[in-house]
Amino acid sequence: MELIKIVKLLDGQPSATRRALITEHLSAFGVRYAEQPYATGTNLVVDLGRATNKIGVGTHFDRVPNSAGANDNGSAVAVGLDIIRRHQQARSAAGVRVFFFDEEETGLLGSRAYVAQHGVQDLKGLLNLELVGMGDRFALWPVEATRRGPLLQAFEAVAQHQRVSCHRFDQIVTNTADHVPFRQAGLPDAFTLTVIASQDIATAQAYYQALAQQADAGQLMNILAQAPLFRHYHQPTDTYEKLSEATLRMAAAAVWETILAAQ
Numbered sequence: 001m002e003l004i005k006i007v008k009l010l011d012g013q014p015s016a017t018r019r020a021l022i023t024e025h026l027s028a029f030g031v032r033y034a035e036q037p038y039a040t041g042t043n044l045v046v047d048l049g050r051a052t053n054k055i056g057v058g059t060h061f062d063r064v065p066n067s068a069g070a071n072d073n074g075s076a077v078a079v080g081l082d083i084i085r086r087h088q089q090a091r092s093a094a095g096v097r098v099f100f101f102d103e104e105e106t107g108l109l110g111s112r113a114y115v116a117q118h119g120v121q122d123l124k125g126l127l128n129l130e131l132v133g134m135g136d137r138f139a140l141w142p143v144e145a146t147r148r149g150p151l152l153q154a155f156e157a158v159a160q161h162q163r164v165s166c167h168r169f170d171q172i173v174t175n176t177a178d179h180v181p182f183r184q185a186g187l188p189d190a191f192t193l194t195v196i197a198s199q200d201i202a203t204a205q206a207y208y209q210a211l212a213q214q215a216d217a218g219q220l221m222n223i224l225a226q227a228p229l230f231r232h233y234h235q236p237t238d239t240y241e242k243l244s245e246a247t248l249r250m251a252a253a254a255v256w257e258t259i260l261a262a263q
């Protein structure tokens with residue numbers, strides 16, 4: 001199954017359709033899932049393996065209304081589905097909980113609702129996925145240089161083993177993603193993975209320099225437009241053809257190996 005084809009199916013669809021496409025794939029895999037409705041949306045949660053303490057893998061299926069939502073965050077949904085498929089295929093006993101959150105873009109409403117209802121006691125950590133379909137290296141955020149954690153360090157070791165550059169960022173233009181409610185609830189080993197290109201790093205440095213020099217919003221936008229990652233971010237042009245199957249597979253392989261290493 002090509003992951004980019006899953007992203008293509010999701011592109012531009014309303015949330016309810018995107019959620020239905022995910023459940024169709026889960027049913028085709030023969031995997032049980034839980035729907036978690038809350039006031040304004042519905043999350044999907046898939047529990048795998050026998051361990052009571054699970055490693056969380058986070059994705060969100062909603063998109064900003066003016067964007068097709070391919071890299072943000074159809075890419076993560078496709079990788080999340082691939083993790084489930086790999087688990088099934090390997091008949092793995094590894095304890096994993098894959099989240100497909102609703103309403104990330106409107107204030108992390110889905111992940112906040114999950115944490116409010118279930119807490120974080122039965123999770124070892126959370127590897128949250130945001131924009132994992134473009135580029136050739138990993139960015140982990142918000143992860144300061146001194147931070148330690150079994151899941152974090154397992155991911156970094158896997159990246160090194162797979163010879164993929166892996167960078168820590170204490171911020172990456174935004175610090176907000178679905179890892180936030182988990183950290184706030186007392187799960188420190190929760191962070192977000194984004195796949196980037198070297199040009200994105202150069203642009204990020206220019207951006208923070210301009211920010212420190214109090215550049216105006218227009219100047220900041222111009223700088224961001226230099227970064228492959230942000231060129232299509234929250235834009236109508238965030239469509240599946242911009243993504244790379246090799247990048248999606250690189251992300252899926254690293255997440256899967258991390259799950260096995262962190263058991």
Ligand SMILES: [Zn+2]
Nearest residue numbers: 072073104130
């Ligand atoms: Zn997103």
